[in-house]
Amino acid sequence: MTNLLADNRPVIGDTRPSATSLGTREHVNPATGKAQAIVSIGGPAEIDAAARAAVAGQKAWQDLGPERRRDCLLRLADLIEADAPQLLQMAALECGTPLSSNSSGLALSWIRYYAGWADKIEGTCSEPLGIHGLAYARHEPIGVIGVIIPWNSPLVAISMTAILAMAAGNAVILKPPTQTPFVALRFGALALEAGIPAGVLNIVPGDAEAGEALIAHPAVGKISFTGGDAVAKAVMRTAAEHLKPVALELGGKSANLIFADADLDKAAAMAAGCSLVPLAGQGCVLPTRVYAQSAIFDEFVERVRAHAQTFTLGDPLDMATVIGPVINEAAAQRIMGVIDRAKAESGGRLVTGGRRGQGDLAAGSFVEPTVFAGVAHDSHLAREEVFGPVLSIIRFDTDDDAVAMANDSRFGLGAYLHTHDLSRAHNVAARLESGCVAVNGMLPMAPNQPFGGVKQSGFGREGGRPGLEEFMQIKQILLHLHPR
Template sequence: MQRTLPECLPTPRLIIGAEELTSGSGGSHEHRNPATGEVQAVVPMAGAAEVDAAVTAARAAFPGWRDLDLNRRRDILLEIARRIVADQERLAAIATHEMGIPNLLAGPTAQMAADWFTYYAGWIGKAGGDVIPVAAGDALDYVRYEPVGVIGAIIPWNGPLVAIGMKIAPALAAGNCVVLKPPEHASFTALRFAELAAEAGLPPGVFNVIPGDGQAGAPLCGHPGIDKITFTGSAESARKVLTTAAQAITPVILELGGKSANIVFPDGDLDAAVTMAVGAGLVTLSGQGCMLPTRLLVHNDIYDEVVARVTGAAQQLTVGDPWEPTTVMGPLATAAQLERVSTVVSKAVADGSGKLLGGGERPAGLSGGYYYSPTVFGDVDPASHLAQKEIFGPVLSILRFNSEDEAVQLANNTEYGLAAYVHTRDLRRAHVLSAALDAGGVAVNGFPIVPSAAPFGGIKQSGFGREGGIWGLREFQRTKNVYIGLS
C-alpha cells in the first residue's frame, strides 16, 4: 500500500485571529511518529502571551459572529461539514501520523465530526426561548438563550477530530467564539480543521488554535476573558482546570475518564458480546478511549466459554504498521503511554491482581514504535488497580459474577461513571440494569458511536455537563429572563 507522505501534515503553527505564528513563548515540542518513534515535526507551543492574544482576538470577533445573520451562520457550519467529508483522506492520513491509528480505520472519524456540524447547523434559528406564564395583562415574562461569549476548549490527543465536532460545533452554532488548545503531541488535526473552517467562510478570530501544554492550559483556564471552559482529559488534569478556573469563577464542562463495565449474561448474544469486548475493549484506539468497555463482567455459567473466545480472538489480532491494510491495531500514541501501560501490566502480574491470559508484552519486531500487545487478564480482583483505574491501553480485565445484583455492584464499584454496557435478551433485565447502573450512558446489546443528537457525559469522577443534542447546545448558552410590565 502506498504510504501517504508527511507532507499531509499542516504547517505547525499557532492561529490567532488573522495571524499565524511559527513560534510561541511556551517553547516547542518534537512530535514523534508513534509507529516509528522518529521525530516528524517540531510544534511551536503557546504560553501566556499567546493565550492572551488569542482571547483578545476572540473577544474582538464575538460581536460580529453573535450578530451574524442566522442563515449565514448555519450555511458556514454546513460548509464546514461538507469540507470535512471532502477532506476525509487527508484527515485520516493526519490521524495515522499523529496518533498511529490504522489508516483504514481512521477515515470514518471525518464523517462523525461532520455529522456534529450538520446536526448543530440545524439548530441555528430553531432553539428559541420560552414565555413564562404571569397574570394576564400585568406583564410579559420571557426567557432568552444567548451565547456565553468566548469559550476555552481543551481537547485530548486520542480523538481530536471527533472532539472538535462535539465541542466546537455547538459552541459556534450558539454564537460563541472559541480558543482551542490542542495537546502539543496532537495539534495537526486541529490545524487542518482551522484551515477548512476558514475556507468555509468562518471569520478570523472566531476560531483560534494555540497548541500547548500546561503553560498554555493554565493561563487559558484562568483568563478573565474566557466565559466558559470545556475540557476533555484525565481527572488529574481536570482538578488543575477546576482550581484555576475557580479563581475567576469560570464555569466548566468536564468529560473525563472511565472504567466502563461490559456485562454479559448467559442469554445474551455471545458472538456479539465477544466481538464487542475485543473490538471496542482492545482494538479501538488501541484501548486509548474514555468510554471503551475495558472491564468485562461475565456470568459464571458462561465465564469459561467467553474467556476462551475473547482470549483466542485477541491473539488473532494483527498489530503493526498502521499503513498496512491488514493492521487492525496500531501503536500507542506516545512513549509515555507505552511506559504507563507496561508499568501497570508488570505490577499486576507481580502482585497477582489477575491471571494473565494473553499479551503483557511488546510485540516482536516492532521495537521502533510504541506498540503493545493486546492484553487480557482473567479472574481480576475487583479491588485491584486493574479493575479500578483507567489504564488507557489495550488491557482488558475480566471479572466473574453470579447474579444481577452482584453484576450491578461490581459495575458501580469504581470512582468512574461514564458508560456501561449490557448483553441480554431479557427486556426486564435490560430496563432494570439501565436504571441501576451508575453511568452517564448505558448501551444494551451494542456499542454506540455517540450520536450527535444524544447527550454524552459522565457522573462521579467521569465529569459533569453534557455534549450532544439540545443539552450540548444549552451548555454554550446563558439563560436570561426578561420581565416587562404592561400595566
C-alpha cells in the first residue's frame, strides 16, 4: 500500500470519519493491476451528514463577504500549487495519468480565475414599467450544490465545477467516484487549510447509492453532473422527481475536419496528439473522429501514423511516458472489443496499434495508441464514444459532405476544423452543431470561455460568466416610490 493514498477518510464539515456506512474496497493501480490502497465508500448516511454540514457552511461562507471568499480561494490555489507534485503523483497512481501531462496548471488557472469573480458578482437596476418605482435584481447563491465528477481527471474536474459553485457563494457536496477518490480528498483537506469554512466543501466518495441520495436530498438545490449519457438519464430522472435543476457535461464524439488547404504537419500532430495522448484518450472533448479531404487523405493518414508511433506507452510515474494505462482492466477489455470489431468491419484498415501493452506492461490496463483509416462514417467506431486511445479517420470530398457527416451524430460537445480559408473557417464553424468549435488547433479549456455541449452532450456551461450563473439564482426586488 502506498502512503500517498493512505488517507481515505471523507471530508464532512471539519470531520474526517474513519469508517463509512458502506464499508471499504481495495483500490487497484491501473498501471500494475495490483491492489495499492483502501477506498472508504460513502452512502446515504454520509451524504446526509455532509448536507447538514453544507447548510451551516454555506451560511458561514456567505457571512464572510465577497472579498474574504476571494482571498480564501486564492489561498487554496496557492496551497494546491505548492502541493502539485504530490497531487500529480496521486493522480498517476489512482487513474494512470502520466506525470508528464501536468494537469495542475489548468486546474490552477480555473481556481484563480473564479476566485477573481467572487467579489465581482453584480445585479441589474431598472425602472419598472407601469409604476413609479425602482426595480433591481440580485444574483444570489442557490445554497448547496451537489457535484458528481468522473474519474478521468479529478483535479481539473473539481476546478471546473465545485470551484465555480463556491465562487458564487454556495456550499458543495462533491461525490468523486470510488475509482479515483484520493485527489478529491486531498483537495478537500487543502480547502480547510486555506481557511474556507467547514462544510463549504464536503467530499464523499461513493457509488450509485451515494449519488442517488445526493440528488434526492432536500438540502441540495442543484446538481452538476459530469459523465456519460446513460448515467445522466438516471440523474435527470431522480432530479425530476424532486423538481431539481441539473447541469450536465456529457460525452462526445468530436469531429475534426481536415481540409485540403490545411497545414498538414500541424493538423496531423494535433489529430494524433490531442486524441490519443490526453488521459489515454479518455476525454469527452477529444477529436477522435477525423474527416480528411480526399485530395490529402493518404498523405494525412501517413503523417498521423508517424506521430502516433512516437508516443511512449508506460509507467505514469516515469516522466518519459506519454500515454499511461486506461482506468481499469474492464475498460481495457471494452476498448479492445471496439478495436476487434473495427478490424472485422468492412472499409477501415488498422494503421497502427491495436494491441494491449506488451512485456512489463501486460499486467496493467494498457492499450496501444490505435489509428484506423478509411473508416465508414456509419460504422460503430465512427459513431460511438470509445473513451480510449483509438482514432478513426474518414474520407470526405466537399465542404457540405464534411459538415453533414460531422453533424450526423447524437453528440455535440466539441468540433474542430483545419483550413487556411478564413471564409470557410467562419462558415463551417457556424454550421457545426456543437457547443464549442476550434479552428486550426485544440480547445484550450480556458476558464474565461463558456464550455459545454448541445444535443446529447449535455446542457449548461462551465467557464466565464455563464459558468458562474449556473450556480446562482435571480431575485427581483421592487420598490414602490411615491412622487413628491
